[in-house]
Amino acid sequence: MFVIKERKQTWFLVALMSLMLLLVACSNDEESNSGTEGNGNTEQSTTPSDNTTTENTGDGLSGTLEIQYFVGGYGDGWWKQVIGDFQKQHPDLKIVEHAGPNINTEMNTRWISETPPDVVYIDGAGASETQMIAEGQLMDISEFAKGIKLENGTALLDSFISPAEEVDGGKIYSLPLVFDTWGTWFDAKWFEENGWEVPTDFDSWISSMEKIKADTKIAPFVTTGQHTQYFHRGVLNPAFAAAGGEELLNDLNNGVVEAWKKPETLEVLKKVEKIAKAGVIDSGFAAYNHTQSQMNFLMHKNAYIPVGFWLPNEMKNDTPDSFEFGFTPTPMNDPGKPLALVPDIRTIAIAEKSQNPEAAKAFLEFIFTEEYAQAFAESTGAIMNMKDIDLSSNTNVQDFLKNINEMINNPGAVHTYKRYTPDAELQKIAVEITNEIKLLIIDILLGDITAEEFVDKMVKKAEELRK
Amino acid sequence: MTFSSKSKYLFLAFCLLPTFLLFIIFTVYPMLGGLYYSFFDWSGTSANKTFIGLDNYIRLWNDSIIKKAIINDFFFVFVKVIGIMTLALFFAVALTQLKIKEAPFYRIVFFFPNIMSVVVIGILWQFIYDPNMGIVNSLLNQVGLTEWARPWLGDKTWVLPSIAIPAIWAGIGLFMLLIMGGISNVPKSLYEAADIDGASEWQQFWHITVPLVWPQIKTSILYIIITSLNGSFVLVQVMTGGGPGSASEVMGSYLYQRAFEDFQFGYGAAIGVLILVVSLITVLVSQFILKKEKVEY
Numbered sequence: 001m002f003v004i005k006e007r008k009q010t011w012f013l014v015a016l017m018s019l020m021l022l023l024v025a026c027s028n029d030e031e032s033n034s035g036t037e038g039n040g041n042t043e044q045s046t047t048p049s050d051n052t053t054t055e056n057t058g059d060g061l062s063g064t065l066e067i068q069y070f071v072g073g074y075g076d077g078w079w080k081q082v083i084g085d086f087q088k089q090h091p092d093l094k095i096v097e098h099a100g101p102n103i104n105t106e107m108n109t110r111w112i113s114e115t116p117p118d119v120v121y122i123d124g125a126g127a128s129e130t131q132m133i134a135e136g137q138l139m140d141i142s143e144f145a146k147g148i149k150l151e152n153g154t155a156l157l158d159s160f161i162s163p164a165e166e167v168d169g170g171k172i173y174s175l176p177l178v179f180d181t182w183g184t185w186f187d188a189k190w191f192e193e194n195g196w197e198v199p200t201d202f203d204s205w206i207s208s209m210e211k212i213k214a215d216t217k218i219a220p221f222v223t224t225g226q227h228t229q230y231f232h233r234g235v236l237n238p239a240f241a242a243a244g245g246e247e248l249l250n251d252l253n254n255g256v257v258e259a260w261k262k263p264e265t266l267e268v269l270k271k272v273e274k275i276a277k278a279g280v281i282d283s284g285f286a287a288y289n290h291t292q293s294q295m296n297f298l299m300h301k302n303a304y305i306p307v308g309f310w311l312p313n314e315m316k317n318d319t320p321d322s323f324e325f326g327f328t329p330t331p332m333n334d335p336g337k338p339l340a341l342v343p344d345i346r347t348i349a350i351a352e353k354s355q356n357p358e359a360a361k362a363f364l365e366f367i368f369t370e371e372y373a374q375a376f377a378e379s380t381g382a383i384m385n386m387k388d389i390d391l392s393s394n395t396n397v398q399d400f401l402k403n404i405n406e407m408i409n410n411p412g413a414v415h416t417y418k419r420y421t422p423d424a425e426l427q428k429i430a431v432e433i434t435n436e437i438k439l440l441i442i443d444i445l446l447g448d449i450t451a452e453e454f455v456d457k458m459v460k461k462a463e464e465l466r467k
Numbered sequence: 468m469t470f471s472s473k474s475k476y477l478f479l480a481f482c483l484l485p486t487f488l489l490f491i492i493f494t495v496y497p498m499l500g501g502l503y504y505s506f507f508d509w510s511g512t513s514a515n516k517t518f519i520g521l522d523n524y525i526r527l528w529n530d531s532i533i534k535k536a537i538i539n540d541f542f543f544v545f546v547k548v549i550g551i552m553t554l555a556l557f558f559a560v561a562l563t564q565l566k567i568k569e570a571p572f573y574r575i576v577f578f579f580p581n582i583m584s585v586v587v588i589g590i591l592w593q594f595i596y597d598p599n600m601g602i603v604n605s606l607l608n609q610v611g612l613t614e615w616a617r618p619w620l621g622d623k624t625w626v627l628p629s630i631a632i633p634a635i636w637a638g639i640g641l642f643m644l645l646i647m648g649g650i651s652n653v654p655k656s657l658y659e660a661a662d663i664d665g666a667s668e669w670q671q672f673w674h675i676t677v678p679l680v681w682p683q684i685k686t687s688i689l690y691i692i693i694t695s696l697n698g699s700f701v702l703v704q705v706m707t708g709g710g711p712g713s714a715s716e717v718m719g720s721y722l723y724q725r726a727f728e729d730f731q732f733g734y735g736a737a738i739g740v741l742i743l744v745v746s747l748i749t750v751l752v753s754q755f756i757l758k759k760e761k762v763e764y
Binding site for chain 2: 105108111112113114125126128131132135136137225226227228282283284285286287288289292296301431435438439442443446448
């Protein structure tokens with residue numbers, strides 16, 4: 001009897017422990033959707049005034065609206081503001097925010113299990129719009145987008161600086177929210193004090209770097225060698241666009257063999273080789289991650305750095321008081337030709353499997369206003385992708401941003417080129433091309449290979465991929 | 468109170484089952500999952516997967532970066548085994564045999580890196596190697612060896628040795644303690660007899676200490692091999708991201724890039740399987756090489 005009783009107890013204990021293990025391992029996070037996690041990611045929910053209802057009450061929306069947004073250099077202040085305002089307008093809606101620097105990875109299982117959030121802001125590591133479109137994860141919002149009108153009656157699709165992208169024969173899967181772009185930064189105040197001219201083309205850039213080197217004994221140019229996409233997108237892409245327009249820019253990145261054989265391509269790489277040979281690159285660049293290179297730039301160890309729009313916001317805690325951010329589209333253009341800008345637009349979309357598409361659409365419609373465009377510039381130090389937003393009278397917006405905004409809305413001196421989203425098959429080639437460029441950027445900047453060798457290797461790679 | 472054989476087995480099951488369940492959930496299941504996904508073209512971000520058979524493995528075979536990553540991995544294995552074992556053995560002997568008064572202090576100092584996060588170690592050494600304000604270049608400049616100063620982590624030739632040094636530094640403590648445990652079990656009478664026979668300290672080291680702590684040395688070497696092949700990528704990822712170019716790429720960092728940056732999870736899983744196979748073969752070969760009869764005096 002004792003043995004039997006003991007056996008029962010033992011089995012009960014084993015079963016209990018196994019059950020607890022399974023519960024711990026398999027529990028989802030839906031129950032704990034508030035507070036800040038250890039890794040800085042947040043999952044917060046705003047409870048509606050009456051959380052028992054799931055039906056529409058009057059004109060307001062109800063149910064749950066889940067929003068996924070990446071928090072990087074731009075912070076989350078703007079998101080908190082717009083989501084808060086949207087909540088006020090729809091008190092019966094329960095809004096759940098999934099946000100943080102690693103949110104794309106953390107939400108991955110939701111996308112894999114086809115229970116995604118309703119709205120997704122596509123930005124940061126682990127998020128790719130191309131991939132999401134190819135996988136059928138985003139909703140076709142073409143008709144909805146065409147119907148959105150701004151307060152002044154203008155169609156939203158006509159109000160973007162960089163237009164909404166049409167893929168698969170005219171389908172719109174996302175709205176371009178943030179006008180992100182790469183370019184070259186400098187300390188405007190330091191330049192003014194030393195009488196250094198801001199370059200407008202490649203020749204004046206090289207002369208400027210040589211002068212700065214002679215005046216200060218520093219290596220004027222720095223970039224991060226650990227993340228070579230900064231040089232790729234900040235220097236090479238504008239250079240390709242300036243040399244051969246959108247066609248060359250897209251063909252090269254998509255591994256079109258003929259494009260890599262073009263003389264314009266070699267000319268661009270010759271310019272890069274010239275920068276390397278001029279001895280104006282920080283000798284330690286290959287070791288730096290992006291933060292180290294940016295810190296060196298802020299400490300005047302260097303004078304030029306190619307980074308995206310987020311730089312001032314990302315480094316605001318480390319920026320000396322005397323530092324005044326200046327931005328120019330990277331001057332890889334020939335004299336007399338316009339500076340080239342290749343925007344890296346960050347988009348917002350609705351999941352194909354959204355459980356509350358009406359609320360998701362209402363949210364997308366809600367955020368594209370002049371008021372929020374002004375607020376975006378104030379809180380992020382960057383530009384929302386809307387034309388004719390007058391930032392000049394907004395005292396909360398930094399000067400460099402006003403200048404950039406003016407530059408973008410005045411297409412004379414600066415030409416904007418678009419890097420189109422490749423389709424799924426092309427994307428596979430584009431990834432390999434990017435990886436190869438990543439390796440060769442280091443080689444050419446270290447002076448280990450010539451422009452011709454760079455081109456030869458790329459032609460070989462493109463041929464191999466296009467076989 | 469009588470214990471039948473059944474109750475004994477039940478007790479054993481009670482002790483083993485939770486661990487076995489954990490092992491199944493967190494080791495066997497992911498391992499089989501990795502093997503399964505390696506046969507698919509899968510981005511790792513959606514439910515869509517296409518079965519492609521051995522295509523990922525064929526691609527692996529033709530990938531030049533993989534070959535480089537394997538060589539780099541074995542560079543770390545080789546350098547870490549030699550570096551850690553030599554230093555750990557000598558420190559262990561010094562702290563147990565030489566009757567140093569401050570031995571407990573040194574034991575703590577040498578073990579200290581083991582309780583630090585590898586990520587912290589990587590960042591710390593990144594500062595040490597910083598081309599502008601790093602202590603290494605500053606010292607070289609101060610002693611007049613300016614031409615030796617270089618961007619250590621940005622130099623294709625020096626990047627691997629530069630990562631290996633913190634890897635060795637961080638590894639010594641644990642194995643030193645393991646060997647010290649072994650040495651403390653060696654009967655003192657053996658050393659006394661050797662002294663009477665006129666054996667030098669070197670001879671005692673080679674003929675008494677090393678053979679008698681061989682099981683600990685062997686375990687340490689195997690452990691270093693396994694952790695190096697599986698874990699080198701943490702330091703690489705933090706310190707260089709596999710760069711400059713692909714100069715410090717190891718299999719783990721390449722897996723991370725492919726699976727999580729290039730959205731090629733299936734290919735990443737195939738690299739994971741390769742790491743498993745390479746680790747197994749290396750451990751089996753090492754066990755064969757290190758096979759030695761247990762010595763007892």
